[in-house]
Amino acid sequence: MESVHVFAPATVANVVCGFDILGFAVEAPGDEVVMRVTSKPGIIISKITGDNGRLPLNPEKNTVSVSVRHYLQSVGRNDLGLDIELHKKMPIGSGLGSSSASTVAGLFAAKTLLGDTRDAAELLPFAIEGERMACGHGHADNVAPALMGGFVLVRSYEPLEVIRLPFPKDLYCAIIFPEVDVPTREARQIIRNKVALKDAVTQWGNIAGLMSGLYTNDIDLMGRSMQDVLIEPVRAMLIPDFYKMREIAMDNGAVSFGISGSGPSVFAFTKDANTAHKITQNIQQHLADIKIASQTYVSGINGVGPKILGQH
Template sequence: MSIVENNIQEKRVDLARALHEVRVFAPATVANMICGFDILGFAVDKPGDEVYMERVAEPGVRIRSIKGDDGRLPLDADRNTVSACVKMLLSDLGLADQLGVEIELTKHMPIGSGLGSSSASTVAGLFAINALLGEPLSREELMPYCVEGERLACGHGHADNVAPALLGGITLIKGYSPLDIQKLPVPEELVAGIVFPQVDVPTRDARQLIKEKVALKDAVVQWGNIAGLIAGLYEKDYDLIGRSMQDVLIEPTRAILIPEFYEMKRIAMEAGALAFGISGSGPSVVAISRGAEAAQQAVDRIQAHLTAHGIDSLQFVSAVNGDGPRVLAKS
């Protein structure tokens, strides 16, 4: 049975016109946007993952190789989210017994970084198979398969990473029944300075720390911050954006898992960032800034502080990626 509500089995794919090979890039993402737990996220230009997909004679989906994962990801096509989601899509299209593809996955981003590593890979794979088939599905029709990939990866089918990775820009998850995703305006000077402290904070562990119940007064503050952020995006009001990106519900708990978090926050704000918080479940942190110069200054100072405390880290500075995944080569 199809996992999507609209019946894609009605789609007609002419395999005679399908491509032989395709290479796709899909971007990393910053989920939550500090105050919007599980409902907001945006894509960045770098880092990201690449998928190379090639048609082969033998039907089925196989993982040929994975690079950049230090051997942590499964080559089993039923357990790897990239191949598993491609298999689901081909099954729903009625092509599982007709088409053979082999996949090479290249990770250009750290696993467990809080930057949507699994979602970037899944999106790249689904975007690649759709391109290989001549794009029979819209991005919106691909979305439920991306969400299913997140369910396979971490046990929770949320869309705050896969939505911006697939659609690009800033996205709002209005609801899941049915899946309702809205794209939000992107002020052109908004830049993310990301630092990944190389410490281990598993997504499942970070989620388990979250309280099931919160005080009404805190919820009211958080609702106001989310509304203020969205208003700021529409108005291109950078001051309002900065004032609104404050998290009183999730950050106080998750920050415990991230060494030097509050010192990094102080450094970022003193460097001119509009706001500072956790990217996804961490340990990556993000300094939201107006312009690349302020973002670069914030991450440079944060990295210097981490180095002084014996913590290795990576940094990325990027504007919001408005395009999402892209085809790098095809034939």
């Protein structure tokens, strides 16, 4: 095999009440990487599309090439030459794991070219290094679901332990990306370092309820549990009309509503695709009324993670 074309999905991190420990993958949008073996050792990035010139072609500064380099070092293949094309099919800075999708697509492409049959989850440490470069914090709640598909729980970072979770097969996700700037680093800096015990107890109960809903296919229990008393009240201030968007979603049949990652994207869970479409349309219209452009997506849960689109 000399070349491979890989898709990796966008992800929703935190899932409202699970800050830095929960995430899930969606079927759309996502990013794509085309990777080719070359005769000269080393990694080059020959093309990036869809980024409006925002991402570096320098392989020392791009999350895809940096994570792939760590992977090649681990398997003793520094002699390999790779040409990378990155095709951004999702917005940067959206709160949908844009850097994670690119990184995972690159790692999965390299794994495929090498004929490496290990579980994709074993690529997680290398993907985390890409996240560290992208946002200054090596968290796994985006890269883990992008790699593993479905819902994941990051039980521990030291040592790293990530658990695949079941989920209702008829669960749909409505995603709205208001085109405003909420940088991840800044969104993390405004979070409180200390919380009241009463708030912590409330949060623990909600996380446990969400987990129970996932294991019992109880979407209504999931919805009741997806309340965040720690992070959302602070981050919501950075997202225009957040509470109005939540009101619209809930009035139109959503079972839950919250911020995707650090925002500005928001998402709602629904029990069917039609309800999800209605929610995205109504929120998009509201944003247009207040002069904010937006992009919307309706998706089921992606249970497989990255996939090969072509190979030669």
